[in-house]
Amino acid sequence: MTTVTVTFFADLRRFLPRGADGPQRYTVREGATLADLLAAIGVGPDAELTAAVDGELARPDTPLRDGADVMLLSPMEGG
């Protein structure tokens, strides 16, 4: 199995488990991709987000390594 740490930023924090804050750990099958992780979290395929794996911009088919740091971010906001 592959365990990754996921940090939710900005509007993506709505996918945090209720009452949770800070980075969360998720375990997915070995060989899983970012798309698999997003599905496990409950993020739909059409959600507007930017994802990074180990600090690099990632795509849905980006593979996940055990211990990877995943960032889910929104690139959009006003101010």
Place this chain on the structure above:
Amino acid sequence: MNGYWNKILHVNLSDRTTRVEEPGDRFFRRYAGGRGFIAHYLLKHVPKGADPLGPDNILVFAPGVITGAPVPGAGRHSVGAKSPLTGGFGESESGGYWGAELKRAGWDAIVVHGVSQAPVYLWINDGAVELRDAAHLWGRVTGDVEAAILAELGDPRIRVAQIGPAGENLVRFACIANDLNEVAGRTGMGAVMGSKRLKAIAVRGRSAVKLADQPGLLAIAKWVSSTMDEKHRSFHEFGTGAAMQGKSLEGGMPVLNYRLGASDTVARVDAIAVRDQVRVKMTSCYSCSVRCKKVIHIEQKEEAAREASETIYKGRAKVGVDPLGRYRVDPRYGGPEYESLAALGVNLGLDDLIAICKSNEMCNYLGMDTVSLGATLAWAMECFEKGVLTLDDTGGVPLSFHDADGVVKLVEMIAYRRGVGDLLAEGSRAAARRIGRGSEAFLTTVKGLEMAMHDPRHMPIMRASYLLAPTGGDHMRQTGNRNGLRNQVGLCHFLAYDDDQTLAILKTVTGWDVTPEELVTTAHRGLTLARLFNLREGFGRADDRLPARFSDPLPKHAGLTRELQDTIVTDYYVEQGWDGGTGVPTAETICALELEEDAAHAG
């Protein structure tokens, strides 16, 4: 009559007279407020070619028909005039409580005419209106002025909109602050107010806005509270600025005058860093449960911070401390939102959160738009970096990227027009015209307004907004129906209402049997009115263009060609019912929008 009172207050500062206009139901349904009111009055009362800082300009304070209703997002008002920064349609929105208080005082808008001989402030106490001497307030910063007015009038519930010293000194991007931590920042409305020697408008209202369907409106308000986690969590927790790392990762963060799209140090100055280091609480606008406004508090010494944490916040918040002992930041002035974190921070190459917060606080108490100020500094710093501006030009003051303390000093120099601050107080376009030497190449202005901190090379949705917003480089997508309508009715853009809910809010407040099609028409009407004003003042298709900087590529995004920009512009003209070549609203469109009378002033 629900949602509005049918009372527009006209104040003539030249002869110190007031009059009340009662324009009737059709007026409110047609223009709705905000941009609609402002453009209508600008066309009607401001002569073509008028000096924006002269007596012929007017200053319009315009809530909308929803402003003041007890529903989240209904705390918005706009301020408008001919802009001293662009020479065209000037307008800026603000939140807070002041607009709702004006409505609760029984007024739908204020139109200020003329110029006062001496500094004055306007005191609106429900239906009573009085011009009062402001000589003792002139020259003072916003916090002092608000405290003085509340003490003088003896009511702590009075709400104040005002200018700081920058507005008095006619800094062309001076803002109008209300409730100390909210500002109508863009397009230099504070300079117009300063030119009229109108220091402040104090308001106290005691009448609830009448509602057509109170239970229906309360149901919508409850929806916001009950869906907070799902719909507004990030705003609720951070305000804006929590997405900066994502923007940088995608290569769309303005860095060093929009030349780079990313910075390694974004995480040191984003809203998450603000929360973790200097934020003491979140606060709200009128009737809003989202509470998306940061309040920060920084002390110079650890001991003072600890004491403030215990005495003021009862241990529930940790006051920030400047490890270098340089700056104290007063919580009365709120905290930096995304635009300020970017414009006063990342785009200037800064990763010093404390200094950025100080610059933001100073902009609030001196009364300046952080976006135009930051972008003007970025332009000047690139000029300096490339030798276009030298120490001889700046009076020996270096204008360097990465110099956080230098920025803090420059903020004050600009507000008081000291040294090179006098040049920069004109805004970047005027400053570039004055010095020449190729400095125009470094501008990030559209129609003279410095663009906000969203790179259109990265964000396609911003392209039409910057190209075609009547105010110029405006990021609020004011060109679209959704945002255009919200501007006019007085509803916050951050609330996640869908179109049906917006329609329901308008119906429950006003009782109007309004259709989605009518809402689109209302937004078109406002945009077309503003277009008519700009055309009359000499703007045309050539002004609907991004500056040269945005033809250059970013590392991760292509430059925007003239052909692409032309296509966006033409498509928008056609969509709006304007001539596809010139952008002049067609006779059919004027007729369909029932704007014949307004158009008669646009000739």
